[in-house]
Amino acid sequence: MFIRGIDVKALNKLVEELRRRSLWAERHSYSIRIIYNNLIVASLHIYPGFNEAVLRLYGDAVSDAYVQKVISEVLPRMLTGIKLRVVKVR
Numbered sequence: 316m317f318i319r320g321i322d323v324k325a326l327n328k329l330v331e332e333l334r335r336r337s338l339w340a341e342r343h344s345y346s347i348r349i350i351y352n353n354l355i356v357a358s359l360h361i362y363p364g365f366n367e368a369v370l371r372l373y374g375d376a377v378s379d380a381y382v383q384k385v386i387s388e389v390l391p392r393m394l395t396g397i398k399l400r401v402v403k404v405r
C-alpha cells in the first residue's frame with residue numbers, strides 16, 4: 316500500500332530498524348516519535364510531497380548525536396530520495 320508515494324511497509328521497516336538500534340519509535344502517519352533511555356528525544360516528520368524529512372532534536376548532546384547518526388544512516392536506505400533536515404529544538 317502506498318500513501319502519497321511512500322510505501323507504508325517502508326515506513327514500518329524504518330520504525331523496526333530504529334528499534335533494532337536501541338531507539339524506541341512510534342509512528343503515526345508520517346511522524347515518528349523517538350525515545351531513547353526512556354525519554355522522548357526527537358521526532359521525525361516526513362513530507363513526501365516535498366521529498367523531505369525533518370528531524371527535530373529535543374535531547375541533550377549525547378542523545379542528539381546518537382539519534383542524528385542513526386537517522387542519517389537509516390533514512391536514505393529506507394526512503395530513497397528523501398532529504399533530511401535537522402533542527403535542534405530548545
